Amino acid sequence: MLRVLVVGAGLTGSLCAALLRRTVAGPLHLALWDKAGDAGGRMITANSPQNPRCTADLGAQYITCTPHYAEKHREFYEELLAHGVLVPLTSPIEGMMVKEGDCNFVAPQGISSIIKHYLKESGAEVFFKQRVTQINLRNNVWEVSKETGSPEQFDLVILTMPAPQILELQGDIVNLITECQRQQLASVSYSSRYALGLFYEVGMKIDVPWAGRYITSNPCVRFISIDNQKRSIESSEFGPSLVIHTTVPFGVTHMEHREEDVQQIISQQLETILPGLPQPVATKCQKWRYSQVINSAANCPGQMTLHLNPSLVCGGDGFTHSNFDGCVASALSVLEALKNHI
């Protein structure tokens, strides 16, 4: 039985798991570990603690499909559309850059439903709150340690966390990464920002003619989404939700500040843009230290192979670009790199 571990329940990890399940003909034990408490990674959807049906996409907002990727990744789009995981974006987003031929999609059940779709398809055993700390090579098998519990053995390991977090791992992996690979991983850079999700009472109305709006004149707020409207879901059973993304300069300046202080500043700035909003019933402040890739790893074809046999491969948007198609391209590259070992 081939024992495979995928680290990271974001889009790249969940899709790698689904593609492995489709590809591996023989018996396969597929495990997926994530340090977070839920699936999604940077495509996370938060629930209001007051009403779990009131949700907000705190990371990725919508999927933009260019004519190039509409063709190249056609099967992925067709599958997600056929299952109702994605639907065309029909609500107005003010200030959005629209290029000819592009199509935009939203996930009505929240953006993390894309990841949940692939996890279900993969049949992987998914474990949350499992932070990988060490990777060692023992008798030609990977021994993977986590913060709690005993280390476990795998024949093949796929890492999909942001590049700086690969460099934080301890054990034999430190010496397996060549100097050139270390430099490539260290050169991957990311923007940083905060997201604030606000969950409101049932019946509350936000009276604006848009579902999302890019803000260009505020030092703190870059984007606002009336998240349920963006996804065209309105109900008498749950209230509206609002998502605010900060600007990158604000994110960088406030990265090490106390979350409560940051949340207060964002709320004050929101008041200048949308005055008179009532108090939300719940809030969720998310720090995105690694938000979107600015520079991806140079000369990497969508993945980085740290060891061939047994295989230890890295994927993720750090090897391509930060969006749906970047992650799909990376997952396909990971599978291509593994094709002679599975």
Ligand SMILES: Cc1cc2nc3c(=O)[nH]c(=O)nc-3n(C[C@H](O)[C@H](O)[C@H](O)COP(=O)(O)OP(=O)(O)OC[C@H]3O[C@@H](n4cnc5c(N)ncnc54)[C@H](O)[C@@H]3O)c2cc1C
């Ligand atoms: C604010 C924001 C807005 C965005 N907007 C858009 C958009 O509108 N459209 C779009 O297409 N894309 C957008 N993106 C980019 C998109 O979200 C990312 O490109 C994509 O989600 C990256 O997926 P990934 O699986 O490669 O990485 P991630 O989603 O980061 O997944 C990596 C996972 O690894 C886990 N992990 C890390 N270290 C460990 C460890 N040691 N042990 C176990 N688990 C670990 C993390 O918890 C995480 O779940 C946005 C991103 C952000 C942050």
